[in-house]
Amino acid sequence: KTSPVTILVPGRLHPRAVERVDKAFRMIRIERVDPALLTDEIRRDVRGIATAGFLEPMGPAFIDALPKLEIVSAFGVGYDSIDARHAGTRGVMVTNTPDVLTEEVADTTVGLLINTVRELPRAEAWLRAGRWQRDGNYPLTPATLRGRRIGIFGLGRIGLAIARRLEAFGLSIAYHNRRPVQGVAYPYHGTLLELAANVDTLICVVPGGAATQKIIDASVLSALGADGVLINVGRGSTVDHDALVQALSDGTIRAAGLDVFPDEPNVPAGLTDLPNAVLLPHVASASVHTRNAMADLVADNLVAWFSEGKALTPVAETAKVVAGQR
């Protein structure tokens, strides 16, 4: 071991991150994020946590139970499951894994969009079921990508990578964030509803959490219109799924492509029965290549913190936390 520092790994974590943490530190594993599982030894020794982010929600009780805790290194760019604001007020650094997954997630989003609009999964199912021979060609798709007006809800790192790809497809791009992005020429809309009213294809890639909870509701879906397509690769919590199932059933919008759901791995009732929903099991970043890069960044943040006193990728809420503060 290069360091006597003790790192806690609660619950499942990418094997490469586990291997690297184990090599560089003294590692203790427990079954899940649960204050009841913290032994006296853990409470006494643990200075860092490596965690699978959204898989292992972490609230104030867990953070406060570890008096020597300095840093929580989370796997994934979305960290809405970790109370980072609370961590910040306690002088605990929180890090995530931005950038290394951006291009992969943007690639997957474009694939999901094409699958949703051109019905490719259903066309393949048609072939595999022998219907090409039996019934002839798969029906022409009523929807096309041609001429679509794309609205990006969350023009951040990933949103911008999606926009660049779709610009190359010859499609128009507009967006909504809380603030306009400097140096970006795409038209900005000050509200989500205004964006939805001005496009027919809404791509959601905002973070989860209270500020975006069920913000894609019946009125937003209705504003998209009958040719409307919703793609969600951000967080499932952002969409009102009762309203979505209704809108997909009654033709308020045409189709939806979803990679994320509010209570994974459960999928909201009604969605799996709908032919105009393309459903993926949260795979946007899930290649060996990209998940390895994310695992390395989880370990690298811990190594940088305990060797140089600096985190590589602090989240905004804890950007001002410095080593030795606690």
Ligand code: NDP
């Ligand atoms: P960024 O922080 O770079 O981008 C987030 C964007 O959302 C910013 O432009 C921000 O702009 C905007 N935004 C945030 N909150 C709001 C709000 N309340 N209303 C309107 N706009 C808002 O993050 P990334 O692009 O790196 O990642 C985005 C999200 O994608 C992650 O948080 C994660 O949830 C999700 N994700 C999903 C994956 C999957 O596997 N499906 C993989 C990777 C990421 P502003 O601050 O101006 O509002």
